[in-house]
Amino acid sequence: MKFNSTLENITTYEAGKPIELVVREFGIEPKDIIKLASNENPFGCSPKVKEAVSAIVSKMSLYPDDSMIKLKDALSQRFDVAKEKIVIGSGSDQVIEFAIHAKASSTSKVLMNSITFAMYEIYAKHVGATVIRTASQEHNLDEFYALYLEHKPEIIFLCTPNNPTGDAIDAKDLFDFLAKIDEDTLVIIDGAYMEYGMYRDSDKKVEPKELIEKFNNVLYLGTFSKAYGLGGMRVGYGIASEQIIHELYKLRAPFNITTLSLEAASVALSDEEFVKKCIISNFEEMKRYEEFAKEQKIDIIESYTNFVTLCLNETQNSSSIANKLLQKGMIVRDLSSYKMNAIRVTVGTVEQNSRFFELLKEII
Numbered sequence: 524m525k526f527n528s529t530l531e532n533i534t535t536y537e538a539g540k541p542i543e544l545v546v547r548e549f550g551i552e553p554k555d556i557i558k559l560a561s562n563e564n565p566f567g568c569s570p571k572v573k574e575a576v577s578a579i580v581s582k583m584s585l586y587p588d589d590s591m592i593k594l595k596d597a598l599s600q601r602f603d604v605a606k607e608k609i610v611i612g613s614g615s616d617q618v619i620e621f622a623i624h625a626k627a628s629s630t631s632k633v634l635m636n637s638i639t640f641a642m643y644e645i646y647a648k649h650v651g652a653t654v655i656r657t658a659s660q661e662h663n664l665d666e667f668y669a670l671y672l673e674h675k676p677e678i679i680f681l682c683t684p685n686n687p688t689g690d691a692i693d694a695k696d697l698f699d700f701l702a703k704i705d706e707d708t709l710v711i712i713d714g715a716y717m718e719y720g721m722y723r724d725s726d727k728k729v730e731p732k733e734l735i736e737k738f739n740n741v742l743y744l745g746t747f748s749k750a751y752g753l754g755g756m757r758v759g760y761g762i763a764s765e766q767i768i769h770e771l772y773k774l775r776a777p778f779n780i781t782t783l784s785l786e787a788a789s790v791a792l793s794d795e796e797f798v799k800k801c802i803i804s805n806f807e808e809m810k811r812y813e814e815f816a817k818e819q820k821i822d823i824i825e826s827y828t829n830f831v832t833l834c835l836n837e838t839q840n841s842s843s844i845a846n847k848l849l850q851k852g853m854i855v856r857d858l859s860s861y862k863m864n865a866i867r868v869t870v871g872t873v874e875q876n877s878r879f880f881e882l883l884k885e886i887i
């Protein structure tokens with residue numbers, strides 16, 4: 524069968540390996556498997572969320588509230604922006620998909636960092652757009668600007684803090700950059716790890732309200748999958764001018780967020796204490812990773828997120844190391860598909876991290 528030719532050069536997204544797969548492939552008991560591969564919150568979600576979701580399970584037979592009023596109100600309050608400036612997606616992934624379909628076509632160019640979230644490229648290829656990448660590993664806004672002038676892309680992606688490298692852009696530099704970009708270029712600021720980044724360094728804090736008040740051509744993305752511990756519920760959001768949100772809505776299927784997910788996200792937003800505790804633990808544990816890397820003479824990229832990227836030397840091969848860890852029940856992310864000889868490890872609980880250090884020492 525012939526399919527749309529835009530699909531020909533798309534490689535399927537490689538997600539972090541699920542625990543179930545390791546159970547099947549290696550016969551390891553689920554309790555002996557530790558997954559530090561998908562940047563999930565090792566403490567799960569707020570207990571308040573579990574209670575609230577349990578209380579409404581009987582609503583499963585009804586279609587969700589498609590106006591999403593409760594979650595929109597909560598986000599509107601949190602970010603101090605009008606509800607008309609918010610779109611909710613099945614993960615922020617879906618908002619990325621909406622944005623690319625709304626703005627790009629087969630004649631478009633989409634500019635992004637050399638190494639960044641793989642889905643930007645996949646969605647760009649859906650519409651046959653050409654992907655342009657910078658050269659440096661970390662975001663370099665001068666390179667972005669030079670390529671912007673050269674190619675006049677329809678869309679620019681800035682992922683701050685960036686996945687899978689963990690670096691972040693100073694908010695001031697970001698605003699200076701945006702001021703030089705013409706109004707017809709859509710700039711997407713992916714803040715999937717912003718809760719972590721702004722805790723580590725307030726200079727990295729990008730405030731969506733300020734962003735969209737200054738710029739009509741910017742879309743800010745956030746997610747409940749990382750700091751809020753709700754990866755399995757699939758909820759993300761976009762904040763932008765009413766005009767942008769209005770167009771994105773044309774691409775949305777009705778009821779794209781389930782009743783349980785809407786409830787979970789709304790309640791998660793109200794328990795900031797929980798998120799804060801998780802973030803504090805994250806950066807305490809990150810210090811242990813930094814010390815471990817120093818001890819083992821492994822390069823580590825300074826991280827503003829809930830993961831660390833360990834850059835291996837020439838005598839070590841990231842795929843083989845990730846595989847050996849996997850056989851011992853430790854799932855991490857091999858970054859060879861990003862053309863890096865590195866592994867990305869989500870910062871886990873104290874015990875999970877200790878186990879990782881132990882196993883990696885054994886292997887190298």
Ligand SMILES: *Cc1c(COP(=O)(O)O)cnc(C)c1O
Pocket residue numbers: 613614615616617640682685686713715745746747748749754757758759
């Ligand atoms: C995890 C992640 C997302 C989106 O996750 P969803 O689960 O779809 O909300 C978006 N961008 C980056 C950079 C991420 O790491």
